[in-house]
Amino acid sequence: MAIRTKNKANNGVRGLAEVRVLADYLRVIFKADGDTYQVKKNGWDRESGTYNVTLSKSNDEIKFVSPPGGGEPFIAKFLEFSNRVGASENNPGVPEPKIDPGGMRPGKNGTSYYAEDRLVFRAKLEILVGPYKGLNIIHTVPYLFAQDDLVPTFTLFEGTAGQRKVLETFLTTAGLDMVNDDIPWSGNVLPFVETKLQTANKIFSVRLNEKGYVDKEGISAISSYMIDSILSEATPKKKAPAKVKAGAKRAKAK
Numbered sequence: 001m002a003i004r005t006k007n008k009a010n011n012g013v014r015g016l017a018e019v020r021v022l023a024d025y026l027r028v029i030f031k032a033d034g035d036t037y038q039v040k041k042n043g044w045d046r047e048s049g050t051y052n053v054t055l056s057k058s059n060d061e062i063k064f065v066s067p068p069g070g071g072e073p074f075i076a077k078f079l080e081f082s083n084r085v086g087a088s089e090n091n092p093g094v095p096e097p098k099i100d101p102g103g104m105r106p107g108k109n110g111t112s113y114y115a116e117d118r119l120v121f122r123a124k125l126e127i128l129v130g131p132y133k134g135l136n137i138i139h140t141v142p143y144l145f146a147q148d149d150l151v152p153t154f155t156l157f158e159g160t161a162g163q164r165k166v167l168e169t170f171l172t173t174a175g176l177d178m179v180n181d182d183i184p185w186s187g188n189v190l191p192f193v194e195t196k197l198q199t200a201n202k203i204f205s206v207r208l209n210e211k212g213y214v215d216k217e218g219i220s221a222i223s224s225y226m227i228d229s230i231l232s233e234a235t236p237k238k239k240a241p242a243k244v245k246a247g248a249k250r251a252k253a254k
Contacts, residue, residue, distance in 0.1 A: 012055035016068055021048045028053055052212040067132040069208030075230055076125040076206045078174045078197045081190050095190040097121045097143040119143040121190055137206055139214045141170050147185045155183040173221050175200020203227050
């Protein structure tokens with residue numbers, strides 16, 4: 001029998017849940033088993049509904065919330081990279097890659113396999129329209145940046161074809177030009193890439209799988225003419241001022 005490994009969790013219960021907004025607290029009912037928790041509001045300003053929820057370790061407050069998966073794609077844009085070092089109220093900190101721990105994973109037909117540790121970075125995407133507007137989606141992307149052996153001052157992508165597809169699809173959809181742009185080489189290129197994508201400010205489509213993670217083919221570009229239409233429909237229209245009926249008496253100036 002293979003040696004098993006298990007990561008120690010710092011969070012509480014996690015999963016798809018119905019969140020009911022009550023007068024003094026939230027009631028969180030997890031879909032998988034019906035377990036119900038009474039948690040603090042802590043500034044919750046959304047309507048009752050279905051969300052992917054992660055509770056705190058004590059299961060008395062919501063630590064993370066994201067939209068449910070398996071439905072229609074969301075319209076989103078890149079916000080920033082997470083895992084920020086040195087972040088404070090007055091300092092956004094510096095984004096850094098992190099190790100995604102490996103271990104035994106369930107495979108097909110009841111089998112299992114050992115996944116090695118991998119270096120990743122996580123992109124925070126913001127939903128722009130719809131009932132989940134303002135919520136964030138976390139997209140985990142393999143960190144494949146390496147020093148270019150032909151031009152040592154620049155960066156190349158080094159990984160398997162599948163890994164590179166995930167990285168390149170995300171970066172090009174979010175605003176990187178693979179033909180005309182260069183990434184200066186450094187031990188951590190995320191600050192440069194983050195600024196590049198924030199400046200591009202691209203809007204794109206994100207589809208989640210049933211578990212609430214970004215689908216394998218879930219990042220897609222949107223035509224500019226469709227973006228204008230989507231955003232204009234989502235923007236609340238101002239009501240026109242009421243017309244004064246003919247013959248109505250005008251108020252006398254004092």
